[in-house]
Amino acid sequence: MRIGVVTFPGSLDDRDAARAVRAAGAEPVALWHGDRDLRGVDAVILPGGFSYGDYLRCGAIARFAPVMGELVPAARAGLPVLGICNGFQILCEAHLLPGALTRNAGLTFITRDLRLRVENARTAWTRRYSDGQQIVVPLKSGEGAYAADPGTLADLEASGRIVIRYADNPNGSAVAIAGVCNAEGNVVGLMPHPEHAVDPLTGPSSDGLGFFTSVVAAVAA
Amino acid sequence: MSPVDTVARAAAEADRLQPFAELGLTRDEYEKIVATLGRRPTGAELALYSVMWSEHCSYKSSKVHLRQFAAKAPPSGALLAGIGHNAGVVDIGQGYAVTFKIESHNHPSYVEPHQGAATGVGGIVRDILAMGARPVAVMDALRFGPADAPDTGRVLPGVVGGISFYANCLGLPNIGGELDFDSSYAGNPLVNALCAGVMRHGDLQVAAASGPGNTVILFGSATGPDGVGGASVLASATFGEQASDHTASAKRPSVQVGDPFTEKLLVECCLELFAGGLAVGIQDLGAAGVACATTELAAAGTGGMLVRLDAVPLRDPTLGPPEILMSESQERMMAVVEPGHVDEFLAVCAKWDVRAAVIGEVTETGRLVMTWHGETVVDIPPASAADGPVYHRPLARPAGQDALAADDPAALPRPADGAGLRADLLALLGSPGLADKSWVTDQYDRYVRGDTVLAMPENAGLLRVDEATGLGIALATDGNGRYCRLDPYLGTQLALSEAYRNVAATGARPLAVTNCLNFGSPEDPAVMWQFAEAVRGLADGCAALGVPVTGGNVSFYNQTGTVAIHPTPVVGVLGVHDDVRRRVGLGFGGTPADLVLLGRTEPELGGSAWAHVCHGHLGGRPPVPDLDAERRLAALLAAAAADGLLSAAHDLSDGGLAVALAESCLRGGTGCTVRLPGDPFTALFSESAARAVVAVRPGAEAAFGRLAEAHGVPAAAIGGTGGDSLTVDGCFAIPLAELAAVHAGPLPALFGPAWSDPVLSDPVSSDPVSSD
Numbered sequence: 001m002r003i004g005v006v007t008f009p010g011s012l013d014d015r016d017a018a019r020a021v022r023a024a025g026a027e028p029v030a031l032w033h034g035d036r037d038l039r040g041v042d043a044v045i046l047p048g049g050f051s052y053g054d055y056l057r058c059g060a061i062a063r064f065a066p067v068m069g070e071l072v073p074a075a076r077a078g079l080p081v082l083g084i085c086n087g088f089q090i091l092c093e094a095h096l097l098p099g100a101l102t103r104n105a106g107l108t109f110i111t112r113d114l115r116l117r118v119e120n121a122r123t124a125w126t127r128r129y130s131d132g133q134q135i136v137v138p139l140k141s142g143e144g145a146y147a148a149d150p151g152t153l154a155d156l157e158a159s160g161r162i163v164i165r166y167a168d169n170p171n172g173s174a175v176a177i178a179g180v181c182n183a184e185g186n187v188v189g190l191m192p193h194p195e196h197a198v199d200p201l202t203g204p205s206s207d208g209l210g211f212f213t214s215v216v217a218a219v220a221a
Numbered sequence: 222m223s224p225v226d227t228v229a230r231a232a233a234e235a236d237r238l239q240p241f242a243e244l245g246l247t248r249d250e251y252e253k254i255v256a257t258l259g260r261r262p263t264g265a266e267l268a269l270y271s272v273m274w275s276e277h278c279s280y281k282s283s284k285v286h287l288r289q290f291a292a293k294a295p296p297s298g299a300l301l302a303g304i305g306h307n308a309g310v311v312d313i314g315q316g317y318a319v320t321f322k323i324e325s326h327n328h329p330s331y332v333e334p335h336q337g338a339a340t341g342v343g344g345i346v347r348d349i350l351a352m353g354a355r356p357v358a359v360m361d362a363l364r365f366g367p368a369d370a371p372d373t374g375r376v377l378p379g380v381v382g383g384i385s386f387y388a389n390c391l392g393l394p395n396i397g398g399e400l401d402f403d404s405s406y407a408g409n410p411l412v413n414a415l416c417a418g419v420m421r422h423g424d425l426q427v428a429a430a431s432g433p434g435n436t437v438i439l440f441g442s443a444t445g446p447d448g449v450g451g452a453s454v455l456a457s458a459t460f461g462e463q464a465s466d467h468t469a470s471a472k473r474p475s476v477q478v479g480d481p482f483t484e485k486l487l488v489e490c491c492l493e494l495f496a497g498g499l500a501v502g503i504q505d506l507g508a509a510g511v512a513c514a515t516t517e518l519a520a521a522g523t524g525g526m527l528v529r530l531d532a533v534p535l536r537d538p539t540l541g542p543p544e545i546l547m548s549e550s551q552e553r554m555m556a557v558v559e560p561g562h563v564d565e566f567l568a569v570c571a572k573w574d575v576r577a578a579v580i581g582e583v584t585e586t587g588r589l590v591m592t593w594h595g596e597t598v599v600d601i602p603p604a605s606a607a608d609g610p611v612y613h614r615p616l617a618r619p620a621g622q623d624a625l626a627a628d629d630p631a632a633l634p635r636p637a638d639g640a641g642l643r644a645d646l647l648a649l650l651g652s653p654g655l656a657d658k659s660w661v662t663d664q665y666d667r668y669v670r671g672d673t674v675l676a677m678p679e680n681a682g683l684l685r686v687d688e689a690t691g692l693g694i695a696l697a698t699d700g701n702g703r704y705c706r707l708d709p710y711l712g713t714q715l716a717l718s719e720a721y722r723n724v725a726a727t728g729a730r731p732l733a734v735t736n737c738l739n740f741g742s743p744e745d746p747a748v749m750w751q752f753a754e755a756v757r758g759l760a761d762g763c764a765a766l767g768v769p770v771t772g773g774n775v776s777f778y779n780q781t782g783t784v785a786i787h788p789t790p791v792v793g794v795l796g797v798h799d800d801v802r803r804r805v806g807l808g809f810g811g812t813p814a815d816l817v818l819l820g821r822t823e824p825e826l827g828g829s830a831w832a833h834v835c836h837g838h839l840g841g842r843p844p845v846p847d848l849d850a851e852r853r854l855a856a857l858l859a860a861a862a863a864d865g866l867l868s869a870a871h872d873l874s875d876g877g878l879a880v881a882l883a884e885s886c887l888r889g890g891t892g893c894t895v896r897l898p899g900d901p902f903t904a905l906f907s908e909s910a911a912r913a914v915v916a917v918r919p920g921a922e923a924a925f926g927r928l929a930e931a932h933g934v935p936a937a938a939i940g941g942t943g944g945d946s947l948t949v950d951g952c953f954a955i956p957l958a959e960l961a962a963v964h965a966g967p968l969p970a971l972f973g974p975a976w977s978d979p980v981l982s983d984p985v986s987s988d989p990v991s992s993d
Contacts, residue, residue, distance in 0.1 A: 009482075009486055009573070009574060010390070010482050010486075012669050013392075013669060013671075016668075016671035048669075049392065050389075050481075052482065053390065053480070054390070054482075055482070104976070106973075106976030108382070109664045109665075109666075110664070111664070111665060111666050111667060111668065112663055140389075140669070142385075142389075169978040170975075170976075172976060172978070176978070193668065195671070196671060201685070201801070201802060202671055202672060202673055
């Protein structure tokens, strides 16, 4: 099982995503923003960081990277894709996921270990969890407040596409949304960092490992 | 400067006086330059000498004292590169080396807190990068004026936001540091940034321009007018004076602006260049920019370099040679490259979208020569600029020093009963310097890179270096201006002792020391006495503890008008941890455990947090450091961690045992009950050095007792962990919820509460998150 991790200029948590992939028993494959090539991987992770320095708007430049020209059609065709933090912002900018991430309500960067609730355990990236399960995963972002128009929010709620919610909304996200998915459930984006919760030695828990073991199970199925 | 001032013109009018004073040079210094060159300097040469000979770059007032760090250095097999390099390099075993250094960015952070603090991070990261290492972590030691002063409300949020902005975007975990408040820092905040980097032994890079014919490449950001004169004007002028400002015209900012995205690309680009063996010499550009980089590379190499200043990529085409030399534009590096590698070098830069320009070559002339569109504007022996003047400044013990020492805090009224002790503990915990610092540290990314094992509010930051073996490093910084005001020699040793102890508390073995020496004006003999005493104390302390100073930084002129800050040497200690999986944190939790107080407690309250917070008092003598006891305590803590005997350990420092117990209870969400031997006030609030409190794993009590005895460390069983209150038998009990509220409240109340959701009623239960 080969899972690609894309490095954009300014990607920061790429090596952490690769470590989490290894911890889940899969092989991480480094993908370069400038290559129009997914190297035949079974799934792709867009990692956290500040691609292109977050200039213009978080994720707004990265969506035009050559690798995205390959990724967008592949995702629409069913390739499992996970966007973490900056990766979530890129997926929204690329219109693979609805909504947008805006400045935290408190206006400061927030690093905090948070309780999250898995609202949809049927996606490619959450099937190893159970609906309603609580997990502890760190959040670390300055522009993590999820925003969407009321119609989209109602739609997401009705269709079960709110994947992860904050137990205590830290940043002003609409209806405490921490992560959402596309209609097919193969593309998931979330602001918290499951790759930093795969080992209690270096994270608050190992609760985040389930995202990576989930996709391994989904691809194998 | 039009038309450009050339060497030919200077030779033709050799006696015409140049505006040296406006650039911060003295008449003597100017005459020395004229004597060296045999003519007047050109405008570009004057700019170059003025920044190179500034206090900030030349260490002209401190050099004669700093020599003790090398002269008194204890024998250490661990040192791969010592003082004099961009940063010291320490062997941590298994083929790994670590480089680390702390540096001040005090003055810029007062003028423009956000960018000043941000570029402080950027500058120290490039120092570490220039050694060949991958930067892996940062820490910041911050000191501000009174927490409730309006200006602190301007400076602190800006500084914290700037550090957050830069280091988070750069992808470096912030794993520790300090935050303190004292009226002595009003108008002179201290912003000291530390960075650590890791490399393999063979990766060490040199900052020297060797090999005539080799190419000199400037890469990174384009050069703009920012920070022109920063080194000589900002870092060497006292606030409150009217700075002469001929070189930095009104429209030009004295403080530089940082671009962490460019720095991130520069880091990855450099590491790829190093891995490819494409640079034979490398130097970061910090204070004094191109002037400093070319001078130091040439002086450390074969001696000669030709630089075409018109080849420097500019953001502002109106800049001339003096401004290009002095510019402190950020995110720039300079490399010396063999001609056969230039194309490959430029290709790596292009891959990372890093701008690079060939600006000159190494020569065998022994002269640093710079041209501007074909005309020679600089022609100097590089060592003359790199070495700079040396001053033996007069020293004088301050007049009030004896009176200060005589003002013994033993005379202060003490709490009469348990209720009084309880109230004083809560007052300490709720004071801004000891309160919960989450308001600050939540703005820093401590997780990125995935190797952070311990971070604030732990005793020290602890990073994993090798995933397979568990090899890691611990880092702590400490400083205490109040102790140093009472006795700079002892106070500096106490700062060293505390950082050393903090590193040891995690289970690491202390290996090496860096320092950032923050003082007032060196032209004031009283300040110079404080400085000399502090350096002597640190050098003697390092010799006694067996840890060498590997490098550091001096920041003078931290004063407003004639009033200097408390002398504040900040000491950073690096330790090696053989297996981070056996780290010891400071939180109480899990199975109830016996608490053991290690070390000897004397009635020592001079400069204490209790005297400061409860009485606004500063006087008497600081605690007496006991370096031999520190060594034994550290060895005991490392051995106990390696044997897995401890479930928690906390060093005792500000606020003594009382504050340490409260912090450990709050960190782990578990209470404790203690019985104190002797006078409870002294037991709770004394700040005697060489002490720690540990929670011993159930079943390991006897083994730990034997180990303590073998190390000659006094160990007293004082109670145990458990419950949901901090209880001192016979004195008081404080529920953890009350402790937490008092501890967590102050910083949000001062600097802005965390945002809370006004609308959503949370359907999820809200039991607290337990910390590991």
